[in-house]
Amino acid sequence: MNHIVCIAYVPDTETKIRIAAGGVSIDEADVKWIVSPYDEYALEGALQMKEAKGGTVTALTFGPARADTGLRECLARGADDAIRIASEGLGEVDSLGVARLLAGAIKALPHDVVWMGNKGVGTDAQVLVPMLAELLDLPHVNLVTKLEWKDGAVLAYREIEGAREIVEMPLPGVIGATKGLNEPRYASLKGIMAAKKKAIAVKTPADAGVDPVTVAGEAAHVRWTKLELPPARQAVKLVPGDDPAKAATELLRLLRDEAKVL
Amino acid sequence: MANVLVFIEQRDGKLRKSSLEALSLGYSLSRKISGTLGAVVAGSGISSLSSELAAYGAAKVFVADRPELALFSSEGYTAALDAAASAFKPSIVLVSATAMGLDVAARFAARRGVGVLSDVMTLDVENGRLAGERPVYSGKARVLVTAAPSAGIQVATPRPNVFPASRSDTPGAGEVVNLDLPALKIRAKVVKVEAAEAGEIDVAEADKIVSGGRGIKGPESWPMLRALCHELGAALGASRAAVDAGWIGHEHQVGQTGKVVSPSLYIACGVSGAIQHLAGMGSSKVIVAINKDPEAPIFKVATYGIVGDLFQIVPALTEAAKKLKA
Numbered sequence: 001m002n003h004i005v006c007i008a009y010v011p012d013t014e015t016k017i018r019i020a021a022g023g024v025s026i027d028e029a030d031v032k033w034i035v036s037p038y039d040e041y042a043l044e045g046a047l048q049m050k051e052a053k054g055g056t057v058t059a060l061t062f063g064p065a066r067a068d069t070g071l072r073e074c075l076a077r078g079a080d081d082a083i084r085i086a087s088e089g090l091g092e093v094d095s096l097g098v099a100r101l102l103a104g105a106i107k108a109l110p111h112d113v114v115w116m117g118n119k120g121v122g123t124d125a126q127v128l129v130p131m132l133a134e135l136l137d138l139p140h141v142n143l144v145t146k147l148e149w150k151d152g153a154v155l156a157y158r159e160i161e162g163a164r165e166i167v168e169m170p171l172p173g174v175i176g177a178t179k180g181l182n183e184p185r186y187a188s189l190k191g192i193m194a195a196k197k198k199a200i201a202v203k204t205p206a207d208a209g210v211d212p213v214t215v216a217g218e219a220a221h222v223r224w225t226k227l228e229l230p231p232a233r234q235a236v237k238l239v240p241g242d243d244p245a246k247a248a249t250e251l252l253r254l255l256r257d258e259a260k261v262l
Numbered sequence: 263m264a265n266v267l268v269f270i271e272q273r274d275g276k277l278r279k280s281s282l283e284a285l286s287l288g289y290s291l292s293r294k295i296s297g298t299l300g301a302v303v304a305g306s307g308i309s310s311l312s313s314e315l316a317a318y319g320a321a322k323v324f325v326a327d328r329p330e331l332a333l334f335s336s337e338g339y340t341a342a343l344d345a346a347a348s349a350f351k352p353s354i355v356l357v358s359a360t361a362m363g364l365d366v367a368a369r370f371a372a373r374r375g376v377g378v379l380s381d382v383m384t385l386d387v388e389n390g391r392l393a394g395e396r397p398v399y400s401g402k403a404r405v406l407v408t409a410a411p412s413a414g415i416q417v418a419t420p421r422p423n424v425f426p427a428s429r430s431d432t433p434g435a436g437e438v439v440n441l442d443l444p445a446l447k448i449r450a451k452v453v454k455v456e457a458a459e460a461g462e463i464d465v466a467e468a469d470k471i472v473s474g475g476r477g478i479k480g481p482e483s484w485p486m487l488r489a490l491c492h493e494l495g496a497a498l499g500a501s502r503a504a505v506d507a508g509w510i511g512h513e514h515q516v517g518q519t520g521k522v523v524s525p526s527l528y529i530a531c532g533v534s535g536a537i538q539h540l541a542g543m544g545s546s547k548v549i550v551a552i553n554k555d556p557e558a559p560i561f562k563v564a565t566y567g568i569v570g571d572l573f574q575i576v577p578a579l580t581e582a583a584k585k586l587k588a
Contacts, residue, residue, distance in 0.1 A: 013518045013538050017402040026403065037519050094377045095368075121400050121518055125380040126359070127419075130336060130368035139449035140336065143361055145512070155453075159513055160361040161280075161422075162464040163273075163457045165334065169450040179519055180512040218412070221377030225393070226406040230544055236551070236561050241570020248578035251550065252586055254566055259548045261470075261527040262494070262586070 001055035001112040001171075003046035005079065006102050006132070007039040009063050009070035010122035017229070024224045035070045038117020040184040041177035045147065046115050047078045048182065053149070056080045058109060062101050063087050068200050075195035076187035082200045085208050090216040092223060095123075097215030099131035104208030106136060111172055113154075118143050118176040129176035141167045142176035264297035264390070267324075267352035269343050270315060271362050272305050273334075280358035280422035280467065282318055287425045288356045289319035291387050297353070299434060300324060302346035302441075304339045306332035309438065316436025317429045322350065326441045333452040336365040343370050345441045352415065354392060359419035360466075371417045379407050379418040383524065383545070385425075392416045400518035401541035422467055424524055458513075463497035465516055470527040473499030473516055473543075474509075477532020477553060477572060481509040486576050487531060493583035499523070499543075501533045517542035531572045535560030552576065 011017065011026070012034045018027040035043070046057045059074035061067045062085040071082035085101050087093065093101070106114060114136065119126040133140030145164075146157035153170045159178065187195070205212045213219060239254070241247050256262040268288040271278040285301060292299040301315045302324040312323040326342035343366055347355060357367035359381045371378045379385070382394030383404075393408040409416040458464065465471055472491045474483060484498070491498050500514040516523055518538035528546035532553060533539060540563055543549070551564035552572045561567045568575055 011399060013400070016537070017399045019403065024405075026399070095380070096372060096375070096377045099372060122398070124396075124398050124400060124522075125378065126364050127368035127371070127378050127380050130365045131372040133336075134340075134369040134372035140365075141450055142336075142365055158361070161278075161467050162462065163455050165452045166454040166456070167450050168453050173450065178512075179515070218410075221410050221412070221414075222379055223408050223410055224405050225408045227398070227403055228405075229403055230397075230401070233544075233549075233563050234565065236564045236567045239566060239568045241552075241568040241575060244570065244574040244578040245582070247568050247570065247575055248582040251566060251568060251579065252582050255527065255548065255550070256586070259527075259565065261548050 001049060001053055002110045003050060003055060003057045004106050004109060004111045004114045005039070005043045005046050005057060005059050005074065006114065006116040007043065007059055007061050007070055007074060008036040008120040008122060009033050009061060009067040010036045010120050013037065013121055019227050019229060024227050026227070033066060033070065035073055036117050036120045036122065038119055038178060041179065041181045042115035042117050042175070043074055043077060043079065044182045044184040045175065045177055046113065049113070049149065058083060060102060060105055061085070062098050071200050072195050073187065075198050076191040077185055078191060082198065084200055084202050086202055086204060090205070090212055092220045093216045094220040094222040095125045095127045096131060097220060099128055099135055100215055101205055101208050101210050103132055103135035104210045105203065107209065113171060114138070114174045116176055118178045129174060133174040136174065138173050139169050140174035140176065141169050143178050144175055145178060145180035147181065264295040265300060265350050265352040266292040266297055266354045266356065267300045267302060267347060267350050269355070269357040269363065269366055270301050270303040271358065271360060272303055272308060272311060275305070275308055277311060277314060278358070278360070279427055280360055282427035283422065283425045284356045284358040284420050285315065285318045285320065286427050287385060287420055289430050291354060294387055295390065298322070300346065300350045300352065302343055304331045304342035312436050312438045316434045319430030319434045320436055321434040322437050322439055324349065324439045324441050326443055328443065330446060330448060333455065334362055335448045335451060336369055337450065338446050338448045339366050340369040340373065341443055341446055342441060344373060345443055347415065349439065353390070354387070355415055355417045357419050359421050363419055367417055367419045374415055376414050376417055377409070379409060379416070381421050382418055383421050383424050385418055385420055392418055394418060397522060397545065399541070400538065401522050401544055421524065423469060465497045465499045465514060465523055466521045468497030469525050470494050470496035471499045471516070471523060471525045472496045472529045472531065473501065473533055474504055474531050475501035475533030476503040478504065484510065490576055490580045490583065493580050493587070501539050502536070530560050531576055533560055534558045535563065
């Protein structure tokens with residue numbers, strides 16, 4: 001089976017976010033970048049399937065040159081190939097634009113399973129998995145926490161609000177992975193050495209069959225117009241904790257009478 | 263015509279509260295643009311839902327009632343939304359940002375070649391264009407996103423539990439339009455739904471959350487926290503440390519690699535407040551921190567704090583809450 005894993009290269013979850021001058025993007029100085037944790041579950045899922053049943057794993061991203069480091073991490077963990085659709089010079093591209101670029105690249109590759117995390121931890125739009133499936137005319141299951149493989153199909157357990165859905169999906173299809181699916185591996189030293197020798201294919205939007213003017217800048221349907229840090233919260237009001245019963249009564253009084261949330 | 267169409271989620275014939283929130287929001291937007299409010303609902307044996315939707319202001323209710331739509335299907339439900347949009351010609355489409363809603367909204371948007379204002383916590387319309395704020399970088403920043411003038415149909419997915427659900431002052435006509443769907447192409451099929459344990463509220467939908475972190479010391483402390491949840495009608499949350507230690511399932515995790523939540527009350531018990539956790543719950547209206555370490559970062563975002571032994575304070579809170587109700 002041929003697996004395509006789409007990854008996002010995003011600020012480390014430990015990173016403190018600062019707003020850049022201009023107020024519509026983050027200050028990238030001092031930001032450490034990582035493969036989005038959810039995409040790591042997707043990669044691990046693909047690698048486990050390849051080990052069990054054979055096939056290939058291709059890591060794919062849309063981004064600037066720094067994302068090559070993320071692709072190399074995927075190669076080090078066991079991906080066979082890596083492709084980056086270059087974002088340099090394009091300007092703002094919204095989720096639909098990214099989905100169209102990824103779908104364009106995927107159409108040119110043999111694919112049985114397309115994988116992705118259910119969301120990034122960057123722009124967090126949570127719409128790429130269904131968008132990609134729609135553009136590729138494939139079925140999809142999102143928020144997958146467990147998989148059982150069948151002949152030509154997959155049984156996917158997905159987390160929804162207050163319940164779990166078990167979905168049977170014929171392949172080819174798109175899987176949106178989330179936490180719980182597996183424990184992502186670390187790259188081995190051997191893997192890291194081997195990854196250094198592998199080439200990353202850098203493609204233009206045109207290579208992916210997409211005219212950049214149809215997805216970027218003025219063509220983006222959803223625009224970032226202002227980026228801000230969350231408003232600062234008021235200083236904490238401390239309730240003395242030495243007498244638990246008193247503390248509990250006083251806290252509930254505050255929650256009911258002052259904050260009015262009870 | 264400036265119509266607003268809202269996709270309504272039902273499970274087992276019951277309307278989801280998050281969809282009624284979206285419908286209420288749709289009603290106020292439709293008033294603002296002098297348009298008509300429509301609702302679309304898919305399922306099997308669901309025609310009785312239309313009067314409730316009318317009470318929230320829906321002038322038209324598009325119904326896709328088919329046996330094969332009894333359980334959720336992203337392809338089937340998207341076909342219903344698409345058919346309703348073709349009939350109603352909305353300029354705005356709203357779908358609550360739930361697991362189901364995001365599937366349907368994103369597929370619909372891709373089919374129509376438009377974007378999505380996703381997971382917005384505010385939403386307004388100016389000069390016919392939607393604009394709303396949403397959390398990015400897992401809540402560490404918030405961005406104002408705006409639909410471009412060229413955008414065609416504007417699709418937005420309001421975050422559950424943020425917008426109020428209220429019946430409109432003047433009910434809509436609720437005229438039922440049965441959708442005549444083309445042959446459905448349903449490939450991914452739900453074969454089974456396993457409900458969560460009875461009485462459990464999902465953290466993503468909860469108005470109140472009681473959450474435990476490393477400080478609760480082990481899974482044997484959950485009954486103590488659950489007792490408080492029960493008294494307050496709260497959902498049980500957990501920090502990444504508690505989930506990664508294997509004390510509880512990931513569905514309870516709040517934070518950057520868990521769920522990003524915005525309840526009216528969040529009580530953090532023995533949660534130190536790692537940056538990822540704060541990102542995931544920082545937009546809660548009121549935050550209570552109970553921790554023995556006065557230096558714990560959770561106190562920096564807390565509205566109220568108790569420095570003390572949670573193993574004494576949590577049971578005392580449960581008792582006091584019982585008395586409050588009595």
